[in-house]
Amino acid sequence: MSNHRHELYTVAQVRALDRRAIDVLGVPGFELMRRAAWAGLSSLRRHWPQAQxxxxxxxxGNNGGDGFLLAALAREAGLHVVVLALSDASAGDAALARQAWNETGGGVQVWREDDGLPEADVHVDALYGTGLRRAPEALASTLVEAINASGVPVxxxxxxxxxxxxxxxxxxxxIRAAVTASFIAAKRGLYTGHAAGHVGVLELDALGxxxxxxxxxxxxxxxxxSAQLPPRPRDAHKxxxxxxxxxxGEHGMAGAIRLCGEAALRAGAGLVSVATRAEHLFALNxxxxxLMAHGVDGPQALEPLLERxxxxxxxxxxxxxxxxxALWLTALDSGKPLVLDADGLNLLARESRRFTQPAVLTPHPGEAARLLESTVAEVEADRFAAARALAIRYHATVVLKGAGSLIASPDGRLDVCPWGNPGMAGGGMGDLxxxxxxxxxxxxxDAWEAACLGVGLHARAGDRAAQQGERGLLASDLLAPLRALGNGLDA
Known part of the structure; x- marks a missing residue:
């Protein structure tokens, strides 16, 4: 599986792989189900070796079939197993799996809304799998909420x-799982958006x-x-x-532009100038x-800085x-390669343009919604589609920030960041x-390389800085680990 652990697939693509395994490679569906059950039980025993x-x-459906076979294997291994089902019957290979569980002497308790949960050291969720795109029905929702409220790991x-x-x-x-044992191929939705609060530790098993x-x-x-730039030549200079x-750095916003400039220094730029309000110069210096800080009162003062x-x-x-x-318009018209964030994006939403120079846009979901003339809910409903739509509309590389940040290129490429933590949900992180x-x-x-490498370094620096705790993490806490990671060193 090592050759494919970084590959992410849509649900339709995973189903095609599953079908190919059955129809072309000759692995029966029930055998895949049995292997998934073994993989799930192995994961359970690794994470909760004392569970009885x-x-x-x-x-x-088939996810339930995985559960029935896991139950049978667990019972054979000497565990006490209780099986709860949403219905009286199962279909296809799942019916065979249910029969296999019954043949071990195990019974099935059909869940009713006012039922309590059995005593357990671990709950195993085999309710829906990849098949559900909508909210669960009322009965299943009640069961899910009861499992989440039980305080027992899932x-x-x-x-x-x-x-x-x-x-x-x-x-x-x-379900809010402590561990998710996923099968055959990585499903892209498990790595971004609200998945971060539900997946827990994610393991992938290719089922042999x-x-x-x-x-x-x-x-x-x-x-x-994880990556970093190669070592610099020995004869390098600024x-x-x-x-x-x-x-x-408008009035009262000196901190944002300082964080941006200092991050550029720590990430290895030879020279960093800052164009800001004159009132900020003393504090920045x-x-x-x-940082070479310059007070600019308009486009005329900005022009010589742009030239250099x-x-x-x-x-x-x-x-x-x-x-x-005025500064935004002058900067964009210069044709220089650029990174656009924050109010630079809000102004772009008001005055849309397609970029001809290398450009990286770094919106959070709210900014992305404005750029797409959409809503935050619609952006978050399909972050992959939103990121790709932004890249095409503005002909730029786009970083859609959030849990599992996405990097999208106008040519359709898309990478997902597996690092980062909730401590980074604070002011100044985007400026960095x-x-x-x-x-x-x-x-x-190039724009794609800079966005991918930059997002990775930023998130990994955040994880290093959060080793002392996520709450209270400051954007400036990332600067020391950023420098180390950028040089391939331990922070």
Whole structure:
């Protein structure tokens, strides 16, 4: 499976792989179900080796069949097993699995709304799998909510029930798993959006299927892999590592543009200038003298700074007033490669354009909704579609931020960031990302490379900084680990 662990597939693609395993490779569907049950039980025993009592919750389809067979295997292994089902009967291979469980002497308790849950050390979720795109029905929702409220850890088989495996959307009640044992191929929706609160530890088992299964199968997306720039040549100097001009910092917003500029320095830009309000110069020079801070009152003062810069970082603390709009318009018209964030994106939503120069846009869902003339709910309903639509509309590389940030290219490529943590949900984090990506552009990366590498370094630095706790994490706490990670060192 090592050759495919970074490949992400849609539900339709996974079903095609499943069908190919059965029809072309000759692995019966019931055998796949048996292997999934073994993989699920193995995961359960690894994570909860002391567990003696398990409750397995089975739906009517194939995911329920995985659950019935896991129950039979667990009982053979000496565990006390209780099986609860949503219906009196199962279909297809799941019916055979239910029969196999019954033949062990196990019974099935059909769940009723006022039933309590059995005593268990672990609950096993085998209710829906990949098949559910809508909110569960009322009876199943009641069971899901009871499992979540039980305080007992949950192992989800393939997909936490109620989570859309295609998009990461949670349209209703959904299992909050401690561990998810997923099968055959990675489902893209388990890596972004609300999935972060439901998947827990995610494990992938290819069920022993041969490499031939993946021949000719192109994934829809990929997971980022950890990377950094190669070592610098020994004769490098500041002029060979690019000159970033960070533009922003309206009245009262000096912190945003300072964070952006300092992140560009820590990510390796040779020179970083800041174009901001004159009132911020003293504080910037005192706090970070390596930043070349310039007070600009309008486009005429910005022009000479643009001429010297190789890459622009536009938007942190920029504002949407006359000053910010004038600088934004002048910067975009310069044709320089750029990273656009914050109010730089809000202004773009008001005055749309397609970019001809290398450009990276870094919206959060609210900004993405404005750029698409949509709503946050619609963006979050399918983050993959939203990111790709933005990349095509603006002819730019797009980073759709959030849990499981997405990087999309106008040519359809899409990568998903597997790092990051809730401590990064705070002010200034986006300003850092803008500076990091701009610095990577300045050092010779193309827009796609800079966005992917920048998102990865930013998220991994956040994870290193959060080792002392997520709550209270500051954006500036990422700067030291960012420098280390960018050089391939332990932070």
């Amino acid at each position: 009592r398990i409750a397995v919750h089975c739906g009517p 192992l989800a088989l393939d997909v936490p029930s109620g989570l859309d495996a295609d998009t990461g959307r949670v349209p209703g009640a959904a 299927l041969p490499e031939a299964l993946w021949q000719g199968a192109s994934p829809d997306a990929r997971l980022l892999v 002029g060979t590592n690019g000159h970033v001009l960070a533009i922003g 005192a706090a970070r003298p390596e 810069a190789s890459v622009l970082a536009v938007g942190p603390g920029l504002g949407q007033g006359a000053w910010g709009h 990302l803008t500076g990091i990506v701009a610095a990577l552009l300045a050092q010779g990366c």
